[in-house]
Amino acid sequence: MTGRSHSLALRGLSKYYGSLAAVDDVSLDIPSGSFLTLLGPSGSGKTTILMSIAGFVEPSAGQILLDDADITTLPPDKRNFGMVFQGYALFPHMTVADNIWFPLKVRGVSKANAADKVRGALDLVQLGHLAERYPAQLSGGQQQRVALARALVFEPALLLLDEPLSALDKKLRADLQWELKSLHHRLGTTFIYVTHDQEEALSMSDEIVILRDGKIEQQGVPGALYEKPATRFVADFLGKSNFLTGKVAATEPGRFGYSVGDLTLMQEGAPVHRRVDGTVLVSLRPEKIVLAADRPDTVNAVPGTISAFNYYGSTYHFQVSTEHLGELVATTPAWTCAVEPSIGSAIWLGWQPDASVVVNDR
Amino acid sequence: MHASIRRVYWWLIAPAVLLMLVFYIYPLFQVLWISVTDPVPGFGNYRELIERPLIHRIWLTTLRICVLTTAITVVAGYAVAYAMAQVGERQRTWMMFCVLLTFWLSVLIRAFAWVMLLRTEGLVNTGLQELGLISEPLRLVRNEFGVVVGMVHFMLPLAVLPIYSNMTGIDARLVSAARGLGASPIGAFLNVYLPLSKPGLISATILVFVFSLGFFITPALLGGGKVVMISEYIQVSFEETLRWGQATMLASTLLFSVLLSLALVARFVDLKKVFGAR
Numbered sequence: 001m002t003g004r005s006h007s008l009a010l011r012g013l014s015k016y017y018g019s020l021a022a023v024d025d026v027s028l029d030i031p032s033g034s035f036l037t038l039l040g041p042s043g044s045g046k047t048t049i050l051m052s053i054a055g056f057v058e059p060s061a062g063q064i065l066l067d068d069a070d071i072t073t074l075p076p077d078k079r080n081f082g083m084v085f086q087g088y089a090l091f092p093h094m095t096v097a098d099n100i101w102f103p104l105k106v107r108g109v110s111k112a113n114a115a116d117k118v119r120g121a122l123d124l125v126q127l128g129h130l131a132e133r134y135p136a137q138l139s140g141g142q143q144q145r146v147a148l149a150r151a152l153v154f155e156p157a158l159l160l161l162d163e164p165l166s167a168l169d170k171k172l173r174a175d176l177q178w179e180l181k182s183l184h185h186r187l188g189t190t191f192i193y194v195t196h197d198q199e200e201a202l203s204m205s206d207e208i209v210i211l212r213d214g215k216i217e218q219q220g221v222p223g224a225l226y227e228k229p230a231t232r233f234v235a236d237f238l239g240k241s242n243f244l245t246g247k248v249a250a251t252e253p254g255r256f257g258y259s260v261g262d263l264t265l266m267q268e269g270a271p272v273h274r275r276v277d278g279t280v281l282v283s284l285r286p287e288k289i290v291l292a293a294d295r296p297d298t299v300n301a302v303p304g305t306i307s308a309f310n311y312y313g314s315t316y317h318f319q320v321s322t323e324h325l326g327e328l329v330a331t332t333p334a335w336t337c338a339v340e341p342s343i344g345s346a347i348w349l350g351w352q353p354d355a356s357v358v359v360n361d362r
Numbered sequence: 363m364h365a366s367i368r369r370v371y372w373w374l375i376a377p378a379v380l381l382m383l384v385f386y387i388y389p390l391f392q393v394l395w396i397s398v399t400d401p402v403p404g405f406g407n408y409r410e411l412i413e414r415p416l417i418h419r420i421w422l423t424t425l426r427i428c429v430l431t432t433a434i435t436v437v438a439g440y441a442v443a444y445a446m447a448q449v450g451e452r453q454r455t456w457m458m459f460c461v462l463l464t465f466w467l468s469v470l471i472r473a474f475a476w477v478m479l480l481r482t483e484g485l486v487n488t489g490l491q492e493l494g495l496i497s498e499p500l501r502l503v504r505n506e507f508g509v510v511v512g513m514v515h516f517m518l519p520l521a522v523l524p525i526y527s528n529m530t531g532i533d534a535r536l537v538s539a540a541r542g543l544g545a546s547p548i549g550a551f552l553n554v555y556l557p558l559s560k561p562g563l564i565s566a567t568i569l570v571f572v573f574s575l576g577f578f579i580t581p582a583l584l585g586g587g588k589v590v591m592i593s594e595y596i597q598v599s600f601e602e603t604l605r606w607g608q609a610t611m612l613a614s615t616l617l618f619s620v621l622l623s624l625a626l627v628a629r630f631v632d633l634k635k636v637f638g639a640r
Contacts, residue, residue: 054542076541077549089539093557103543119639154544 005066005188006157007032008053013062015214016047022048024214025062032067035184035191039201040211041237047162049211050194055079055161066157077106080123082151082159082189087167088143090135096146097122097131103154121153124183141172148180152187162195177203198238202226210234231360235283240287242328244282244356255353256283263324265300268326269355272360281361288355289330291318291339291347298350304328309341316341320349390617391462393610400607405587407611417595417612424592427581428574431513435570436563438514439521439593443562444520449628457474460631473583476512480584491576501634512580520573528562572620592616 008030016021025044030036038046051057054062055076066070071079083101091099100121104114122128125145136262144164151159154179157174165173181204184191201208202222209219210233218230229235232243246258256271257264259282271280285346290296295303304322316337318330330349332338339347384470384618397407410417446457464472479485480502488497502508532555540550578593590598592612627633 056542076538077544077546080544083539083540083542085535085542087533087535089533089535091540091554102540102545106540106543106545106549149541160542178374196634277637362371 005033005190008158008190008192009063009065010053011063011065013049013052013064014060014187015057015149016060021142021214023052023059026211026214026216027062028209028216028219029309030190030192033188033190035181035193036205037195037201037205037208038195039195039198039208039238040217041196042079042212043213045214046194046196046211048214048291049284050160050162050192053158053192054083080154080157082154082156084144084147084151084159084161084164086163088135088147088164090143090146090150092135095132095134096127096138099135099146100150100153103150107154114166119145119154121149124152125149125179137286140168141176144168144176145179148183152183152189156189157188158192159189161191161289163195163197164193166197170187173200180204202238208238212236228357229283229359230282231362232281233362234303235359240286240329241287242325243359244277244284244325247277247279261324263302266353267356267358269358273357276360280358282356283359284351284356285331286317286331288351289328290350291330291332291337292350293339293347295348296350299353300349302328303346303348305346306339306343308343311341318347320347322349367631393613396606396625397610397614400610408615410608410611411615420590420592420595423506423589424575426593427509427589428571430480430506430510431517431574432567434510435514435517435521436525436566439518439566439570440445440525440559440563442518443526443529446526447532461522464515465519469579470583472516473512473580476508476515476580476584480508480511485636500623503584504588506585506589508584508586509581511591512584513574513577516577517570520569524565524569524614525559528565528603529559532558561631564627568627569626571623575620575623576616 010026010028013023013026013028013036014021026045026049027304038049040046048057053058055071055074055078059072060200062072062251063070066079067281090103094102097118100118101109101111104117105111109117115159118131119128122131125148127142127145127149130142130146132140135146138146147164160178165176168176177200180191191289193200193205203221208222208225210217210225218225218234220228225234225238228334229238229241235243244260246260247266249257249264251257251271255266255268258264258271259265265282267282274280286336290298295301302322302325304320306318307321307327308319310317311334314334315331316334318332318339320328320330322328328349339345369411380469398405400407429464442457446454446461449457472592477484480586481502482499484502486502488538490496502511536554536558537550540554545553576592576593577595578597580599581589581591582594584595593616596609596612596616599612624633
């Protein structure tokens with residue numbers, strides 16, 4: 001059941017509630033067949049954008065184009081988009097099979113004629129044996145799969161997903177991430193996914209759009225966003241980060257030094273986003289810090305003492321107090337941990353100039 | 363639950379149970395008893411149900427008015443409840459106030475008010491005549507039309523409240539989901555909202571129908587002796603013709619028809635669910 005895939009474009013999309021802009025001049029191109037994630041904290045406008053695409057929210061300004069056709073004012077039932085709602089929104093008075101038949105029924109397909117497609121959709125999500133159950137008799141994960149099957153059975157132009165995994169427990173969520181991704185791969189339908197969960201966004205998307213206060217903060221492929229966050233907000237929201245502030249000292253081609261107190265650290269790249277007092281903000285991921293008992297042979301190294309640590313089975317997370325940089329967080333694979341995990345023990349933290357990245361302080 | 367605590371709960375409802383037994387169940391049995399003993403023991407009174415055309419006519423009138431009242435009330439109540447479920451908090455409070463307002467007025471006052479409005483020289487007739495829409499006053503009271511108007515007015519809150527309460531439990535996203543999956547506004551209503559509001563509709567139907575069957579004051583006043591429903595006839599038998607046997611027989615049949623209609627409904631729906639016991 002692979003339909004032709006479609007592209008979607010947003011042009012200057014805005015939505016005001018009174019004087020408050022829930023979505024503020026957002027333009028976006030979503031290529032055909034891609035898996036795009038709108039990621040942001042609550043109130044960032046991600047759901048409003050999705051609801052505008054679905055047709056439930058009327059934009060205050062801007063356009064929505066499906067393959068260059070303007071659909072901004074089209075009612076939701078005329079858009080032919082599949083949608084998986086937060087909490088699934090399965091019809092409680094219909095069986096699983098009837099829920100999946102519903103989009104075909106309202107398109108005038110009789111139950112008998114729809115039987116093959118309904119069966120196909122159920123098989124797609126491996127729920128063929130539960131066709132005659134009611135939603136209340138299913139587990140959360142099964143309901144989620146029914147919602148997916150229902151949204152896909154009529155070969156929609158796009159699939160919109162509104163935090164579809166948020167109600168599930170962690171392990172199930174991880175399983176369904178694999179399933180969603182493989183489903184996307186098999187169908188080739190354009191998926192637009194809304195979440196506040198950075199892990200979901202990183203693991204499934206072809207492209208992530210990070211939203212903040214109704215505006216696009218940064219967009220790109222997951223790896224690029226994670227490795228090169230443009231702002232403090234992105235570095236903090238997508239993964240964890242230590243932030244170092246230092247005064248730019250010496251610049252060389254391709255790298256520069258910055259001083260924090262009487263310590264000088266080296267950073268790859270140019271000292272961009274310099275603030276009026278001549279300082280820059282550097283984001284350093286916890287897993288890129290080398291932990292060592294003695295001074296490591298990295299370009300940057302600071303001594304510190306362990307003030308707290310957590311053991312996660314696969315990793316250790318350390319909080320380390322340093323004289324110059326304050327509290328830093330560092331993580332390391334537990335089975336190769338090079339330091340004694342005990343509070344108060346003195347260790348060294350080291351990192352290379354290309355391990356960290358200069359970010360805009362906003 | 364601990365047994366001793368449960369016993370406390372029994373004590374708490376004991377006065378109510380006692381009151382029901384003495385003042386409700388006992389007289390009820392007396393009514394049943396009189397209906398088979400007065401004037402002579404046997405089912406003579408019940409034979410009248412089959413044999414007397416007058417009683418046939420009264421029963422048919424009662425059923426016709428009840429069915430009509432129930433149908434109009436439930437449809438109108440559904441519309442009001444639906445509007446209440448859709449509007450904002452402020453409007454909802456006002457609408458609820460207006461629905462309940464009629465509840466707080468005495469049924470007598472309401473019936474008289476309708477008589478004043480609908481009589482030949484009443485506001486409705488004079489208004490229509492002033493507008494030139496009619497030349498002769500319409501007969502609006504002392505007939506079934508007047509009775510149904512008064513009864514619908516009285517019953518409306520009884521339909522609105524259960525339907526509205528059911529509607530507040532319907533997840534609004536389900537209608538959005540239906541729209542998103544391709545249903546037109548009407549399609550989403552018919553396929554999703556209406557079936558989900560069915561329990562409210564059924565309990566409103568039962569409530570209004572059962573209330574209508576035994577309704578007395580409004581039909582007596584607005585019918586003006588021309589439209590006689592069963593409870594008015596019971597009153598006449600008790601107090602004027604003093605045929606207690608016939609009166610208690612009719613009262614008993616009234617009771618049985620309520621039970622019968624509940625039994626009929628129970629064949630199709632789970633009444634415990636409708637009335638919130640499950």
